[in-house]
Amino acid sequence: MITPEIEKLLLGKNFASFATLMNDGSPHVAPTWIDYDGHYVLINTAADRIKEKNVRHDKRIALSIPNESNPYEMVTIRGIVDEITEENADMHIDKLAKRYLGLDKYPFRSPTEKRIIIKIRPVKVFHQKPPS
């Protein structure tokens, strides 16, 4: 389902839009960094944010990831949150800071925040290739 071309988008410096469901079932969407571990699509967020609350309440999510260098190429993913974990989340956000910002340490952390990784299993994947 995740072809090498899609994997390249997920591992590039591209922002994802992450759609989740509010308690009342209405949609919420916010931009986020993204990663892929060969099996799960990964989102790293601070605990207790709306993203986490929403996926704890309803595991159904959607993502769209346009290619930063060509917005007419994109992948959309509908999927299910299989796991939410603190394990390696601090290391992981620093890895993403390196990719997205070129920094060794994630610079936006507040002293009290706890990072978590949201692990998403892709269910439907659509790749819109750039017009050739």
Added chain:
Amino acid sequence: MITPEIEKLLLGKNFASFATLMNDGSPHVAPTWIDYDGHYVLINTAADRIKEKNVRHDKRIALSIPNESNPYEMVTIRGIVDEITEENADMHIDKLAKRYLGLDKYPFRSPTEKRIIIKIRPVKVFHQKPPS
């Protein structure tokens, strides 16, 4: 609710991520051009696409619009679709082609497609300003 700074984002060359609800209540998200008429946020799409089907079934939507020239500034909007209309939709997509592509006519139209405008009433608006 829509401050002049937010209006600037809505009228810029920025892509929106448009989240809607599938028939089963799960979220869907896709990138789209965007416009604002001083009252409604406007999305122009071809009739019968998934976006239209979803908003005809459930009027609750969400948008996120990052500033193309600074992805750490963005606005997120949760809203309600008040109207779906064909009126002026052909003229409107050409106007957006001018803004986003610099072309007088929208170049991607298929001969049979019918354009529609989805009019969104903002309900919750959040503006994340760029770190100063």
